[in-house]
Amino acid sequence: MSKYKCVIFDCDGVLVDSEIIANTVMVDMANELGANLTLDYAIKTFKGASMQFCMDHIAHRIPQRLPNDFLPRFRQRSFEAFEKNIQPIEGVAEVLENLQMPFCVASSGPENKIRLNLELTGLLPHFEDNIFSCFTIRKWKPDPAVFLWAAETMGFKPEECVVIEDSISGVNAAKNGGFDVFGFTKHDVNNELEGNATLTFNDMSEVLELIH
Template sequence: MSKYKCVIFDCDGVLVDSEPISIQILVDMANGYGANIDLAYGMKHFKGSFFDACKTKIAQLSNKSIPDSFQEDYRQQSFEAFKKNMQAVKGVKHVLDNLNVPFCVASSGPEDKIKLNLGLAGLLPYFETKIFSCYAISKWKPDPAVFLWAAETMGFKPSECLVIEDSLSGVKAAKNGGFDVFGFTAHDYNEELKTEATKTFDSMDALLGMI
């Protein structure tokens, strides 16, 4: 029997394969201001980060002021790209169909983005009433607040929950809140998670056996 009574999933990169799509949009927009970066740079420096931190980094790279409309333009462009290209992470539907404990999603993204991506990937029915967004509480990873909120709402203590994350900031947020956290390393280009997460795995096919 698993010691975990609840599983809390991150969204981007764990449930939906959105990271390369959204970060490519951000890279393209940054290059429009003269940042001169590529997707590899974006995955290394933007993945899992709070949007304002990404915007600050782009301003530093381009040595230009980034307009207030930047985030709205990014959301619009990325949403359009999501509608064309979004897919569930390979194997995650099998995981959700076979988990025998309650689960939810806790993400740094806005709730409308979470719902859009889950819907496009065919996963929204699994999470309809169990979505927790950092934007709702204005606290972002590595602050553990979104995970603590999710656990409390689901009715469990942090020690009873397992967090599934793919970013360093997310792993640190879980640890800061007293959670065990499994790091999904399929896109861990910096190899940052192995030394931080409770355990790591590179394929969803392995996850059920680990839980």
């Protein structure tokens, strides 16, 4: 019998393969302003970071002020790119179909982005109304607030939940809230998760066995 009663999934990089798509848009927009970023640099620097951190970072690399409409334009262009290219993380649909306990998603992204990407990848029916966004409470990882909110709403204590994360900020947020956290390392480009997460795994098909 599992020690856990609830699973809290991150979204980007755990449920949907969105990191490269979003970072490609970010790099294109930043470079149009003279930032001279590479996609590899962006993935290593921005993975798991808040949008404000990304915008501040770009602002320091360009010769002019960051345009006031940068964020809404990024949302529009990234949503268009998601609609063309987004895919679920390999194996995650089977995990969700066979998971024998309550689960939810808690993400740094805005709720409309979470819903869009889950809908485009066919995963939205698994989550219904169990979607928790940092934007709703205005607190971002590594603050544990979104995970604490998700656990409380789902009806469980932190020690009864396990968080599935792929970024160091997400792992730290879970640990800061008293959660066990499993680190998904398939795209861990900075090799940050092993030794920080409760345990790490490289293939989503391993999750059911690890939880049970």
